[in-house]
Amino acid sequence: MKGSTTNDRDTITTFSAMATIVGLWWIVSFFYPPIIVPSPVETVEKAYQLAVEGQLTKELAITVQRALIGFSFSLISGSLLGCFIGSYEKLYQFFKPMVTFLQTVPPISWILLAIIWMGFGSGAPIFVVIIATFPIFFFNAVQGVRHLPEHLLEMGRTFQVHRLRMIKDLYLPSLWPFISSAITICLGNSWKTIVMAELLSSNSGVGAALSMARLQLETAEVFAWTMVIVLLGLITEHVFQWFDDRTRVGKVRKWKSGI
């Protein structure tokens, strides 16, 4: 009953937050020439122009597709491996340095290998997104596994509850806060990383467009692409949050009271 009102209020808050960001940007833009900080209006105009020319949707579609492939792959493999490896201390001790390794090698160093292995298509950017998000899913899943509610697991095992049911009703809800936190972080990370990877290694996508605009000192266009990516980030984050709040664990946030 009250749901919709609360939701409306949330939307208002979010919009006022975005208004604040735009306001700050506007103020900053007064102090710099457009080639350094274009104003929001110039940026939106440029974005509109890109949209009308069709470039916006074209590059965006490519980038979104790549990011989602990389993100989904990391989500699934990172979480699963994290859960599995995190349950065996020895295995974890063995794999932890490897994942830290993935995380610490600068993307620049991965790009070349990615290009050689996968060419100039979508391979390299997807690969870099995976490298950037996989460790986050992995480590969060490990933390989740380590904080599984042992007393509930014992209960389920004693009652010989079927394995699948255990996973669905016990493991997943317990892991969810950790996975959900990783998703929030990685959604943001994916967009950022894909742009950087495309910028360095690809001929298409938002990153490549951004790189071109940058080389041509089209700062307004750089900002327009950035704005597109930020909006994408905010929207996906919001959609996910909406979904998260609707999960059982999200709804029963009170379960934290540890009963």
Next chain:
Amino acid sequence: MKGSTTNDRDTITTFSAMATIVGLWWIVSFFYPPIIVPSPVETVEKAYQLAVEGQLTKELAITVQRALIGFSFSLISGSLLGCFIGSYEKLYQFFKPMVTFLQTVPPISWILLAIIWMGFGSGAPIFVVIIATFPIFFFNAVQGVRHLPEHLLEMGRTFQVHRLRMIKDLYLPSLWPFISSAITICLGNSWKTIVMAELLSSNSGVGAALSMARLQLETAEVFAWTMVIVLLGLITEHVFQWFDDRTRVGKVRKWKSGI
């Protein structure tokens, strides 16, 4: 009593993990010419040479200092703000889009502003590290606050336990798994980000050296610097893990059994 043996075994596992990484690298290096993938031996030789010439320690000191400043700032401000803002749903709704914004804007777009505001010294790389790690601390702290054990807080409040004591003995241990997870992620991230930021915005530090080596196609040197950064990442991660295991919450991992 058993402590030291377990520790020894852990060290062995870690070393075997690193051996595996080096082994894989060696195998890969057989399939590619040194300009693309130099062998571990060539890389170590190069690193040794850099060390002898003194460049290694010099650049490394600069980079480590910058990374630590940025990391510590994010750790403190991100965790504190996350805890504070996460406790007020409205505030959180307002600030969430802003932090997501920080997280989604590609670093390239920050660099320009950072250079303008802070010049070519250490300012810009530190700024970028903060931008990259702050949101992770923030969101993990928010998750932590949302999963505080309400029943224990009620207990403490009823007994009118002093505020500082509550923070030390109740809030911190409950938040620790979340903060600790963020630290693990951000330690890795900091090293990677600082290198990228230096590569784009600075004339000193490991990133700048790496960029120079890359432009001159000194792949062995690129790998040597990368190796240095990776080692740094592994070592700091390990040290932190050691510390984490020695905290109360780490020791009493069984508290997860939710008593």
Next chain:
Amino acid sequence: MEIRNLTFAYGDKDIFKDFSIYIPEGEITCILGSSGVGKTTLLQMIAGIKKPQFGEIIKNSNQVSYIFQEPRLLPWKTVIENVEFVLLDKMDKGKRRVIAKEMLERVGLGDSLHRFPHELSGGMRQRVSIARAFVIKPEILLLDEPLQGLDVIKRQEIQDLLVSLWETYKPTVVYITHDVEDALAVAYQIIVFAGQPVNVLCHTFIDQPIKERSSSPTYMDAFRTHLMLQMKKSTEIPFDKMMQMKMMQQKMKMA
């Protein structure tokens, strides 16, 4: 302590509606009532954990000690640290330790001071919770089924401990229990709750001093039978009947 016109509801489920009782200061008041009637809710309102939607609770002190229905121990602290946790910061460290240790010994945990909650049995955890509540000398002592999970002998010991503490500094005790015997052993006043919203089904004063009760079994037997009957009623009386009773009571008061 006075509870006046209290109203409290979870969602649209009224637990208390215009509810008033008087709890004499410095005495032990026992609350009986069927499961889910609202006893814990009342205690939490007295402690300030839950806020009533209407009405007020007039306390002469805010120094509260509480044995919760669950042990609520800090999992990352040892037994003795859990007890020390509630001791004032002003007290110096050594003294804190001595006092905590002494109380733990009195509840029979002298040999488990440095173990963690997950290494304890259920009854031991409950006793840590008891020690924690007793170690401070509060003016209001709230006990939510303090003796659950304890064996007969331990129950007796803890009860004796409670009585001796009460005798030394006379706190206001509100004691929830399911066991009529426990209530009879220590209560000055016994209140039986029933219905939804809560009604006071019966309100009994026992004028016998605590020490003499065990030596006058027949006298106590009268109370026992009475209470058992009330308890039985409490689970059987449907809601509308309850309302009728309330009306009658009020009429009687008027008269």
Next chain:
Amino acid sequence: MEIRNLTFAYGDKDIFKDFSIYIPEGEITCILGSSGVGKTTLLQMIAGIKKPQFGEIIKNSNQVSYIFQEPRLLPWKTVIENVEFVLLDKMDKGKRRVIAKEMLERVGLGDSLHRFPHELSGGMRQRVSIARAFVIKPEILLLDEPLQGLDVIKRQEIQDLLVSLWETYKPTVVYITHDVEDALAVAYQIIVFAGQPVNVLCHTFIDQPIKERSSSPTYMDAFRTHLMLQMKKSTEIPFDKMMQMKMMQQKMKMA
């Protein structure tokens, strides 16, 4: 069910050492003993949650149902879903719901089917745990203080429910309680634990059928007095004396 030469220690604290008892199948066995003696540990070993370091537990079935000392409910599931959780996946959905609902009504939670655990009172949570354990028809039923937090009337109802379930399909019941009355009401065999490592302090068989017990109070009184005495002993006997007793028992067995 036979427990043979069981050895179990937490760290260097021996709980069981070369411990053997026999638990008759299809009967109700009650275990009494002071807090922290090792009752829950034994139950968890029977359930397979803890592994003995030595010795074996010979069970004729692995179909186990357990009322834990804490309710252990899934916080993100409603009352009825918590009960359904343990029902076989093979059972179709509609049937599962009907059965779960019926059992919840029998423990008096018919009006709280769709509430979450954090919306329940302590006693209500305990009853969900009871319903969950009773809803499957296991061959081994392990009860760790199932009646804690329940009022006299509810206690009686749940006890009646237990007896009626037991009479219909005769599971092997191991029932931990602190209340001698509870034990006397339903047990076929009462075992009193004491000491560390655990010793069987007394082993009493009650041959009176359950139904007839309430009508023969004097007969039961004898058991009651005996048990109370044993319980008293259990907390008083120091360890070395315990060992002497064990020796003597063994000698007597030999003879």
Next chain:
Amino acid sequence: GGKSTTEQNSEQAQAQSEQKEETTSAEKQTFTFLTPKGAPALPGLLLAEEGFENYQLELQTWDQLEQLLAHLQNQEGDFIAAPVNVASTLVNKGLPLKLINVNTWGTIFLVTTDDNVKTLADLEGESLYISHKSGPPDVLTKYLLEKEGIQDKVELNYATPPEIAQMLIAGKIKHAVLPEPVLSSVRIKLQDQVKEVIDFQAAWKEMYNLDLPQAGIVVTEKFAKEHPEVIEAFQKAYGEAIEKMYANPDEIAKLAEQYLDLKGPIVKNALNKMVIKLVEAKDAKASVEQYFLILLESQPESIGGQLPNEGFYYK
């Protein structure tokens, strides 16, 4: 290895100037020279070393466009070396700059490691790797391919210069368009294996009888107004420095290694391949405009959408 920081460069420059001060004991006015770590920086090294006339020069480097912008915004840099198309873009974006000279000519080459490829026409059906999509190398390559009539028959790929160079050396790719000095490192590694198919400078000369301008030096309008004498002195000294540089490539290679962290052999090799000569803006105008016209035609954004106005060329 070697030292590479700007701070150090400036420190060293300052240290040098301090030394000078001791000897001449006269207060010398210092100007900064902002340059990428490429061809224009090399003569600058000599000037920083010795000063010019009565002035002292301090060298600062940029390698990302953002750094250049930041410098410009903060009004750091009196003399600024930049690719001519970047200079044009800056002017067209409203930053009042004046081109005082063009000093780097023809740094772009199309190279191959395939013996069968002798001319552009042989590239039919092959894939060609180009650095900087939509930048001058891309535009010029497309322009030539179009002239040859095979623009649809060659597959074009883009990546950053180091990646292309690495893959070329590793034999992963065969044909590439690369600028100097990156190309020199390829030449050194591969020696004879790498052959020039097109020297864009030569091709340009053939087509238009003009040189192919690449980079030059700009100053702000304000600076041009206030310090004409300094500009004049700088032009002269810079031209002489170029001559000294060619006369003594070993010394310049050493300085580059020391202050710019460039590899000596690469610098020497690049010196041979790049045409470095100082042409004052007014004389270079024809070449520059021809170049801009080509860029304008196929990629107007690369010069900021239009030809720079007359005032762009310093007189």
